[in-house]
Amino acid sequence: MAGGxxxxxxxxxFPEMFSSPFDASIIRRACEAGRATLTVHNIRDYATGKHHxxxxxxxxxxxxxxxxxxxxxNAVERVLGFDPAGxxxxxxxxxxxxxxxPFTQAMARELTAHERLLLICGRYEGVDERVRQYLATxxxxxxxxxxxxxxxxxxxxxxAIIRLIPGVLGDPGAAxxxxxxxxxxxxxxxxxxxxxxxxxxxxxxxxxxxxxxxxWRRREALRRTYERRPDLLAHADLSQAxxxxxxxxxxxxx
Ligand code: ADE
Numbered sequence: 001m002a003g004g005x006x007x008x009x010x011x012x013x014f015p016e017m018f019s020s021p022f023d024a025s026i027i028r029r030a031c032e033a034g035r036a037t038l039t040v041h042n043i044r045d046y047a048t049g050k051h052h053x054x055x056x057x058x059x060x061x062x063x064x065x066x067x068x069x070x071x072x073x074n075a076v077e078r079v080l081g082f083d084p085a086g087x088x089x090x091x092x093x094x095x096x097x098x099x100x101x102p103f104t105q106a107m108a109r110e111l112t113a114h115e116r117l118l119l120i121c122g123r124y125e126g127v128d129e130r131v132r133q134y135l136a137t138x139x140x141x142x143x144x145x146x147x148x149x150x151x152x153x154x155x156x157x158x159x160a161i162i163r164l165i166p167g168v169l170g171d172p173g174a175a176x177x178x179x180x181x182x183x184x185x186x187x188x189x190x191x192x193x194x195x196x197x198x199x200x201x202x203x204x205x206x207x208x209x210x211x212x213x214x215x216w217r218r219r220e221a222l223r224r225t226y227e228r229r230p231d232l233l234a235h236a237d238l239s240q241a242x243x244x245x246x247x248x249x250x251x252x253x254x
Contacts, residue, residue: 010121012151013054014149022040038158041079046072054068056068092111094118095136096140096142098145105180105181121151123149182221183237184225188224
């Protein structure tokens with residue numbers, strides 16, 4: 001990441017979908033502070049022919065429509081200034097598709113290493129296979145469900161990356177404490193009042209003993225992960241004390 005700036009180019013048939021999500025909150029601030037630039041390109045602007053068609057019927061028959069390769073390819077080529085196909089030095093060209101690699105926090109972190117990222121939002125029944133095979137360098141899915149297109153997934157990926165760019169979150173430690181950052185779910189949070197509708201805040205958090213608070217938070221993160229996402233524990237960074245606490249939770253279950 002060059003000085004903590006990521007340049008995003010998003011290719012879509014529905015650019016208007018991006019205006020309000022990118023115009024609010026942390027993403028907007030990141031752009032205003034020059035930490036990220038977001039440019040949304042309308043694939044239709046690169047379609048040729050009288051009708052500016054961006055989709056067509058599938059070869060071999062069957063229902064539905066397929067996004068044509070030319071408008072997408074032309075758009076990417078124009079924005080990059082060269083045809084990226086087969087070149088080793090291209091920025092990641094990510095196709096959002098339910099067939100892609102499942103998106104994770106680790107992938108978000110890896111992607112912040114790039115100065116530039118290009119995201120292609122698929123629509124309709126799919127995108128001509130040649131885009132996937134020869135133009136895209138990566139395919140990402142945001143989960144095992146099917147959305148109407150890659151626009152919302154692209155927003156998810158951009159959001160997850162932007163908040164990791166240094167200086168974007170107010171508190172530099174905030175991203176490090178996140179759920180998933182350390183391989184565990186995050187500990188519970190409380191703020192004033194200490195007693196709300198009869199529900200108290202755990203005593204230890206009011207004690208002012210930082211070491212005790214840290215220990216409690218670590219244990220709650222472990223407990224939560226153990227209860228909700230035990231699959232994460234296999235890859236989490238665990239100390240001997242963490243393992244002993246988990247063994248204790250296991251024993252309590254029996
Ligand atoms: N397009 C449609 N569904 C999707 C998903 N789950 N992830 C990425 N792109 C998609």
